[in-house]
Amino acid sequence: MTLPRIVVVGGGAGGLELVTRLGRKFGKRKRAEIVLVDRNSTHIWKPLLHEVATGALDSGLDEISYQGHARANGYRFQLGTLCDLDRETRTLTLAPVFDDDGEEVLPSRTLAYDELVMAVGSVSNDFGTPGVGEHCHFLDSPQQAEAFRKAMLNAFLRYNAPRETPSRMRVGIVGAGATGVELAAELHGASQMLNSYGLTTLDSEHLEVHLIEAAPKVLPALPDRISRAVHAELERLGVGVHVGTRVTQVEPHAILTADGERIETDLSVWAAGIKAPAFLSTLGLSTEPNHRLKVTETLQSVDDEHIFAFGDCASCPQQDGSVVPPRAQAAHQQAARLYRNLAARLEDRSLKPFVFRDRGSLISLAHFDAIGSLMRGASARSLFVEGHLAKFFYASLYRMHQRAIHGALKTGLMVVVDGLNRFIKPRLKLH
Numbered sequence: 001m002t003l004p005r006i007v008v009v010g011g012g013a014g015g016l017e018l019v020t021r022l023g024r025k026f027g028k029r030k031r032a033e034i035v036l037v038d039r040n041s042t043h044i045w046k047p048l049l050h051e052v053a054t055g056a057l058d059s060g061l062d063e064i065s066y067q068g069h070a071r072a073n074g075y076r077f078q079l080g081t082l083c084d085l086d087r088e089t090r091t092l093t094l095a096p097v098f099d100d101d102g103e104e105v106l107p108s109r110t111l112a113y114d115e116l117v118m119a120v121g122s123v124s125n126d127f128g129t130p131g132v133g134e135h136c137h138f139l140d141s142p143q144q145a146e147a148f149r150k151a152m153l154n155a156f157l158r159y160n161a162p163r164e165t166p167s168r169m170r171v172g173i174v175g176a177g178a179t180g181v182e183l184a185a186e187l188h189g190a191s192q193m194l195n196s197y198g199l200t201t202l203d204s205e206h207l208e209v210h211l212i213e214a215a216p217k218v219l220p221a222l223p224d225r226i227s228r229a230v231h232a233e234l235e236r237l238g239v240g241v242h243v244g245t246r247v248t249q250v251e252p253h254a255i256l257t258a259d260g261e262r263i264e265t266d267l268s269v270w271a272a273g274i275k276a277p278a279f280l281s282t283l284g285l286s287t288e289p290n291h292r293l294k295v296t297e298t299l300q301s302v303d304d305e306h307i308f309a310f311g312d313c314a315s316c317p318q319q320d321g322s323v324v325p326p327r328a329q330a331a332h333q334q335a336a337r338l339y340r341n342l343a344a345r346l347e348d349r350s351l352k353p354f355v356f357r358d359r360g361s362l363i364s365l366a367h368f369d370a371i372g373s374l375m376r377g378a379s380a381r382s383l384f385v386e387g388h389l390a391k392f393f394y395a396s397l398y399r400m401h402q403r404a405i406h407g408a409l410k411t412g413l414m415v416v417v418d419g420l421n422r423f424i425k426p427r428l429k430l431h
Contacts, residue, residue: 007113011038015119027074034075052145055429056189078428122312125273131250136270172265175272176213187365297353310334
């Protein structure tokens with residue numbers, strides 16, 4: 001008897017949590033074949049990429065090997081990039097895999113499925129702004145975060161040469177959402193660390209960070225109280241906050257705005273807006289203009305009941321007429337609902353709709369502060385938190401993700417190891 005095959009494309013936070021639960025429940029018990037497809041061989045939690053970008057987090061220590069994790073949790077891993085989909089035969093095609101020298105490692109392959117789940121996440125949206133692709137760093141992947149970290153270290157080193165007047169290193173960050181805000185704070189923390197280790201003569205007083213946001217406030221998707229508190233803390237750190245400012249062009253060493261301002265930069269980062277990967281609009285499925293797949297409340301494609309999508313790449317309606325926001329907590333909740341719906345699918349039971357429940361928002365400002373709100377159950381009344389309590393809750397988000405993919409025991413051991421590493425290793429990745 002052939003086992004039903006569930007293929008999940010995308011090993012981000014939601015995708016990895018989903019295949020882990022499916023593998024443990026159905027893969028290990030030989031009730032279904034679970035397959036994960038991803039273009040990378042390792043996973044790292046995307047909300048931590050701003051820490052990878054500054055060296056506050058060593059991706060080599062925190063990344064997870066899909067192959068090793070698959071063996072331990074009852075699913076199979078396929079390295080590759082989805083390039084075509086045949087809904088009639090229920091097969092997908094993976095593009096060839098090449099090494100750094102252009103040599104083919106894996107040929108193009110086809111993979112059959114009974115149920116297909118798209119969990120490919122999102123990428124930054126440059127809105128067609130001239131110069132962004134050529135002159136800005138992005139933080140959509142560990143590779144991009146590492147590229148920024150190396151560029152940042154080189155920029156600091158350039159300012160080590162003796163100068164007649166004090167130098168200021170200038171960084172421009174476009175987009176004051178969570179990524180932009182947290183990166184701005186992490187840069188100030190990184191400059192202090194790099195100075196203390198003697199890697200650069202510059203400290204935070206000689207770091208000039210500009211945070212540029214087209215909306216009238218930072219963190220435009222979050223409540224005003226959080227936005228105001230974060231804005232004040234950023235200015236206390238010395239970050240130049242430019243709200244209501246639209247970027248019209250990016251040059252090699254400058255960001256140009258609609259009001260004629262020219263912001264000189266040594267490094268430019270684009271963190272404004274997101275969209276789903278463009279290839280989703282080439283698969284013959286209904287998508288939004290930002291390439292997000294249109295799904296029903298049960299997370300099934302509006303075109304095909306055997307194709308599901310969730311997370312940032314899916315446009316899921318809610319009963320109040322809104323669409324589920326592209327946030328990490330939404331992907332986590334959707335992964336849980338989709339696990340139950342796929343289980344119901346295998347057992348020939350009816351599927352249930354997904355209902356998003358906002359648990360609040362937390363923003364980390366490096367080691368300086370953390371600010372956010374926690375929702376008080378169904379009443380939707382929020383509890384404002386900051387300082388050590390907010391830092392604790394923020395750190396717990398990552399531990400919850402680790403618990404979902406590793407289990408409680410292994411996560412507890414990781415907490416101990418991370419604590420030891422804080423004493424054994426430098427606080428910042430310096431190489």
